[in-house]
Amino acid sequence: MxxxxxxxxxxxxxxxxxxxxxxxxxxxxxxxxxxxxxxxVEDTLTLEQFMQQPRAAQLKATLAQQRQRQAEANAALLQARQKHQVAVANSHSTRETFDNWLATRSVTARSEQDPEVIKRTRELDGLAGAERQALALVEAQEQAYLDASQATDKAQAQWQVLEEAAREPYGDALRARELRVFGxxxxxxxxxxxxxxxxxxxxxxxxxxxxxxxxxxxxxxxxxxxxxxxxxxxxxxxxxxxxxxxxxxxxxxxxxxxxxxxxxxxxxxAMPDRERRETLQYDVALARLAKSVCPGCERKVDLKDPSIDFCPHCGIGLFDHCGHCQTRKSAFSRFCHACGTSAPAAPQQTG
Structure with a gap:
């Protein structure tokens, strides 16, 4: 068009x-x-809203408390392990020094009567005791961390039981809310x-x-x-x-x-030829002719063939002759392209 x-x-x-x-x-x-x-428009729904109350609130507080205890026990355990590693390192270093000193000194008297040997032995005994104390502290903190972890797991398991019980009504409420919002x-x-x-x-x-x-x-x-x-x-x-x-x-x-x-x-x-051409809009007719299709039935027509004046499919007139100069022209043209004479039977211009 x-x-x-x-x-x-x-x-x-x-x-x-x-x-x-x-x-x-x-x-x-x-x-x-x-x-x-x-x-x-609708309030946001959470699974916790459909859990058993006040049991859920108490369990939530207990779970938070146990997690805090677990975090504190873990921090204390890390500190105890660090102290134990320091004690082990000090004891190992002092023992190596003592062994080297014994290997290089000249023993002129009995070792149990040597004041230096006795002094260093007591130092080694003290470091060994500190190492054992540090290890005992590590074991105590490991036990505390284990107790806190087990308490947390127990509270978490109870919380999951409440969640499972609330999951079905929560899903129903979600679907109802979804339907309302969609509405x-x-x-x-x-x-x-x-x-x-x-x-x-x-x-x-x-x-x-x-x-x-x-x-x-x-x-x-x-x-x-x-x-x-x-x-x-x-x-x-x-x-x-x-x-x-x-x-x-x-x-x-x-x-x-x-x-x-x-x-x-x-x-x-089924309408007469002239009446059919008058009912076709001018722009529509020209657009269809430009595509080499019949303006009446929209089927392909060889418009370049000078022997074709009517559509072979529907019979509508495609070409006629100017009443003034007898030039062959399109039956849908408003004026003759040769002499400019008006064609009174041309289709109406688009309103």
Missing amino acids: SKSLRLSEKWFQRGLWLVALAFAWFLIGLGGKIVGNLGG YRLLLTLPLLALAGWLFKTRRKGKYWPFVWGFIIFAGFAFFVELVPYLPSYGGYVRYIVGIALTVLVGRQAIVSLQRYLERQKAAE
Whole structure:
């Protein structure tokens, strides 16, 4: 159809389509924000809300206390292990020094009477005792950490029992909330889709068609794109059922539209030639001729063949002769291309 438009009109049409797309883009952005924020209408649900009270609150406090004890015991155990390692290192270093000293000194008297030997032996005994004390502290802290870990595991197991009991009512409440929020979104988008359908039927060729088409694009996007991610799943059954229903509705409408179109075409082909050409819009006729198809039945026709003046499929006149100069011309032209004489039987200009 654009081939039959004037050059300036083509650019105006493209500009208006940009206006329609920009209008739709801003509406889609606003609609996406509104649809996304509708989930905040309902309160957020947590699993803990459906657990047995006050048992859950007491157990939660106990679990937090046991975890704190476990963390403190772990920190104390790390400190005790560090002290034990230091004690072991000191004892080992002093023993090596003592052994080296014994190997190099000249013993002139009995070793048990040597004051230096006795002194160093006592030092080694003291370091060994410190090492044993540090090891005992490590063992005590390990026991404390083990007790705290077992108490924490016990409290955690009791907490899991409460969670399992609350999981089913929590899931039911989540599904009910999901359905309510989806209902809010559906109540918002369904009227938009209905209004878009009415605008498409009655206003799509009006004076303000860019805004009409922008709203139609927005409504279709809001319903078929933005609403789909929030569609309840229930194992996929709802999505498949909705998909089947939409497919049946769209397919039925397509079949009905095709039947109506074929009936209109059959009725039009039964009309007289002149009357048929008068009912065709001028721009539509020129657009179809530019594609080498019959303006009446939309079937392929070899328009370059000078012997063809009528459509071989529906019989509508494609070429005639100017009443003034007898030049062969298109039967849909408003003026003769040879002499400029008006063709009174030409189709009406698009309103």
